[in-house]
Amino acid sequence: MDFDPLDVNTLHNETTKAINFLAKYYNDVEKYPVRCPLEPGYLRGLVSDTAPSLPESIDKIIEDIDTKIVPGLTHWQSPNFFAYFPANVSNAGLLGEILCSGLNVVGFNWISSPAATELEAIVMDWMAKLLNLPQQFLLSGGGGGVMHGTYLDSELN
Helix, strand or coil: CCCCCCCHHHHHHHHHHHHHHHHHHHHHHHHCCCCCCCCCCHHHHCCCCCCCCCCCCHHHHHHHHHHHHHHHCCCCCCCCCCCCCCCCCCHHHHHHHHHHHHCCCCCCCCCCCHHHHHHHHHHHHHHHHHCCCCHHHCHHHCCCCCCCCCHHHHHHC
């Protein structure tokens, strides 16, 4: 197998396979047990203790994910899951993640990604306006803030 880390034809073919796998997973997610029934350490016996010397095909990777990883997941998107965040994924969110990763956006400050930083400020203003917050809460009004993905993130930051 040739190693070309960013061949667009390979990217298209492999991305299509990955998206098809995810679509099937989400179509069938309610069939999985919400909580992983396996014991800690289950994966060590299923995966080699050394890294592969050559890249594996996307078909092999997806097969491994399906047979070795998926059984060890907590299926957060299952309609049978009634704790924490029962439905925190959407087409828009998944596509946004794909686009952000594909563009290799590293948005931790303005110089690393001006567009990402500025878009974040605009979207934060949108959120403040949707919540009918006063002008001083808007970044464009001299205030502003950040959104954290979890409570823990907000405590650590």
